[in-house]
Amino acid sequence: GLSFPEALLGVADIVSRRLGAPHGGEFSRWLRETVGSFHEDIRDRAVLDALADHQRRGVLLATTNYDYLLETVTALKPTTWRRVAGVERAIGGSEPRVLHLHGEWEDPDSIVLGTPSYIDVARDPHAQAVLTALRTDRTFVFVGCGAGLRDPNLGAFLKWTGETFGRAETRHFRLCRGDEVEALRREHPTEQRIFPLPYGDDHADLAPFLRALLPPNTTTNAPPPARP
Numbered sequence: 001g002l003s004f005p006e007a008l009l010g011v012a013d014i015v016s017r018r019l020g021a022p023h024g025g026e027f028s029r030w031l032r033e034t035v036g037s038f039h040e041d042i043r044d045r046a047v048l049d050a051l052a053d054h055q056r057r058g059v060l061l062a063t064t065n066y067d068y069l070l071e072t073v074t075a076l077k078p079t080t081w082r083r084v085a086g087v088e089r090a091i092g093g094s095e096p097r098v099l100h101l102h103g104e105w106e107d108p109d110s111i112v113l114g115t116p117s118y119i120d121v122a123r124d125p126h127a128q129a130v131l132t133a134l135r136t137d138r139t140f141v142f143v144g145c146g147a148g149l150r151d152p153n154l155g156a157f158l159k160w161t162g163e164t165f166g167r168a169e170t171r172h173f174r175l176c177r178g179d180e181v182e183a184l185r186r187e188h189p190t191e192q193r194i195f196p197l198p199y200g201d202d203h204a205d206l207a208p209f210l211r212a213l214l215p216p217n218t219t220t221n222a223p224p225p226a227r228p
Contacts, residue, residue: 005150009115016114023108031066031105038067046207048073050214051143057215060091060138062099064148066111070098080110081127091133101131102153118152131157135165140172142194143210149174149187158192166191173197175206 019027042048052073055061061070071078079086079097089095102121103110112121121127134140135157142149149158172194176184184196199209 003150005147005152005155008147009118009152012114016117021108021113022111022117028108031108031111035065035067036105039069039072042069042072045073047143047210050207050210053211053214055096058093060096060099060134062101062134064100064102064112064145064151064154066100066103066105068104074098078104078106080104080107081112081121081124081130082107082110084126087126087130091130099130101127112153115152122153122156128157135161139170140194142172142174143206145174158188158194161193162189162191165193168193171195175199175209177201177203 015021016027019030021027048069051059051061051070055074055076061074061076063070068078070076076096076098078100079090080100080103081087082103086095086097087099090097090099100110102112103117105111112118148154170193172192174184174188174194174196176196176198178198178201181196181198188194188196199206
């Protein structure tokens with residue numbers, strides 16, 4: 001049978017076709033009425049505010065979500081995998097933005113949803129070069145990714161990193177609840193260099209944990225970590 005990510009991708013294919021993605025009016029309307037309104041109804045800002053504080057210390061915020069939750073708490077503009085110059089300025093630090101690895105809702109052409117768009121981003125030289133550069137230069141801390149790390153783009157990227165960076169010393173981390181550690185250790189082979197890091201026993205522990213990780217508010221020449 002199909003794995004869970006494969007089943008979700010099949011559903012995404014159906015949704016994309018029925019709504020006429022990426023250029024159909026119903027597709028852009030659906031994006032606006034769903035993820036386009038998430039930022040208008042934030043009920044608990046604790047985790048988002050903690051991430052915003054990290055960004056103010058120089059961290060690059062990257063997400064696979066299409067919404068503007070991070071933009072709302074940081075007052076930054078978005079940039080997507082399709083905007084080469086904007087991505088390069090964001091990574092270089094000259095123009096901080098939230099990096100949307102799978103697109104953002106106001107730019108339907110950038111949305112990665114369904115097989116064709118996953119193929120597009122996986123074959124896009126610049127998009128893959130960005131992931132490679134970040135993997136070489138930064139420390140990744142994955143926050144709230146869940147099964148998203150097994151999607152066709154990031155899943156293939158992580159498999160490649162295991163083959164390429166297995167001997168590297170740099171560690172990357174996936175924040176999780178204490179009861180998820182063992183399962184995630186099995187999910188990430190040692191050569192991926194991704195280590196489960198428990199933040200507590202309940203989701204409410206995540207925001208305090210993120211704040212405990214905040215560095216002093218001082219200028220440093222070290223490259224900031226990436227936070228997909």
